[in-house]
Amino acid sequence: MSPRLNGVIETALYVEDLPRSVEWxxxxxGFKPIFDGGDRLQAMAVADKQVLLLFRKGASTGVLEVPxxxxxxxxxxxxxxxxxxxxxxxxxxxxEHFARENVPVASEVKWGETGRSLYFHDPDGxxxxxxxPGFWEVY
Amino acid sequence: MSPRLNGVIETALYVEDLPRSVEWxxxxxGFKPIFDGGDRLQAMAVADKQVLLLFRKGASTGVLEVPxxxxxxxxxxxxxxxxxxxxxxxxxxxxEHFARENVPVASEVKWGETGRSLYFHDPDGxxxxxxxPGFWEVY
Numbered sequence: 001m002s003p004r005l006n007g008v009i010e011t012a013l014y015v016e017d018l019p020r021s022v023e024w025x026x027x028x029x030g031f032k033p034i035f036d037g038g039d040r041l042q043a044m045a046v047a048d049k050q051v052l053l054l055f056r057k058g059a060s061t062g063v064l065e066v067p068x069x070x071x072x073x074x075x076x077x078x079x080x081x082x083x084x085x086x087x088x089x090x091x092x093x094x095x096e097h098f099a100r101e102n103v104p105v106a107s108e109v110k111w112g113e114t115g116r117s118l119y120f121h122d123p124d125g126x127x128x129x130x131x132x133p134g135f136w137e138v139y
Numbered sequence: 140m141s142p143r144l145n146g147v148i149e150t151a152l153y154v155e156d157l158p159r160s161v162e163w164x165x166x167x168x169g170f171k172p173i174f175d176g177g178d179r180l181q182a183m184a185v186a187d188k189q190v191l192l193l194f195r196k197g198a199s200t201g202v203l204e205v206p207x208x209x210x211x212x213x214x215x216x217x218x219x220x221x222x223x224x225x226x227x228x229x230x231x232x233x234x235e236h237f238a239r240e241n242v243p244v245a246s247e248v249k250w251g252e253t254g255r256s257l258y259f260h261d262p263d264g265x266x267x268x269x270x271x272p273g274f275w276e277v278y
Contacts (some may be wrong), residue, residue, distance in 0.1 A: 001169070002166075002167065002168060002169025003169075003187070003225070003229045003232035003233045003236055003237055004226065004229050004232075005168065005169060005186055005223050005224070005225050005229075005269070006186055006223070006224040006225060006226065007188055007189050007223065007224050008147055008150050008185055008189045008191070008221065008222075008223060008224075009183055009222050009223060009224040009270060009275075009278055010219060010220070010221060010222035010268070010270070011147050011150045011221055012219060012220040014217070014219075016197035028141065028143075029141060029144065030140070030141025030142075030144060030224060032278065034275065034276055035275075038160040041277070045275075045277045046146055046147055047144055047145055047146040048277050049146055049277055049278070050146050050277065050278075051222075051275050051277065051278065052146045052147070052224075053220065055212045055220070060220075064235070066248060067202065067276060068247055068249035068250055068251070069247055069248030069249060071246065071248060071258065071265050072166075072245045072246055072249070072258050072260075073218070074217070074218045074219065074265075074266040075217045075218060076216070076218070076219045076220075077215070077216045077217045078153070078213070078214045078215035078216045078217070079214060079215070080151060080153075080211045080213065080215045080219070081149070081151040081194075081199075081210070081215075082147065082149060082150055082151060083147070083148050083149035083190075084144050084145070084146065084147060084148060085144065085145040085146050085147075085148040086142070086143065086144050086145060087143065087145065088148050089198070090142045090143050090144075090184075093142035093143075094142045094162070097141060097142055105275040106208065106211045107208055107209050107211055108208055109205060109207045109208030109209070109210060109277040110167045110207035112207070113209055117208075119210065119211050121211075126213075127211050127212075128194075129149070130144070131148060131149070136173065136182070136184075136190050137173055137184070138173065138184045138187050138188055138189065138190065139148055139188070139189075139190065
């Protein structure tokens, strides 16, 4: 039996160009920049309760010494996937928003009677999804 | 101005061996398997409110046709990072739990007056963190 845990707080993507990604996640997804880690890391708030970490590819391959300790090395590559929760009632607004911001919707999936996903790509080709409730037993 | 969005719901890791990862995230992190996608995907519930997707590396490089549409291709590599929220009061229990389960704590970081992180590695070398409140303005 594991001790108590309260959910995912930080999700990370590895990107080629930090300013490009920050601009995109701000403009398209509405996320707010909350931490400036220079050309290594930018952090953005998701819905005022979670954190999206944008690491520049190759910039975290060494152990990082910080005042309170050390952060192990990590680094990612490829076209990663992550999904954000949206209400079914917001889907039309998201479709209009993507059209206005010139973000092509790559695909749309209906998950049975309830639950719908829209998939699209960020500037690095990461596969971003917005999904409405109904598919997962926890959502 | 973007439409409303309710947070991160799915976070993905790409792993070599799905049964090994499911066993580890169940035993060490306490996550519950909620979807069996064979040797491509296993999904686990995090704190009964979010979903950790474990994809076998290289198994999602083609577009996937599902009854309600198609899922774009994606795939990841490297040692990714993600973090889970825990209360400060649970830290001693997590330390004991890691010791009992033979999971070495790679590093511990104090973020100023409040906020503490423990870093450790999953079977693929992904850098997993548990973090207490206080560092991020949204947590």
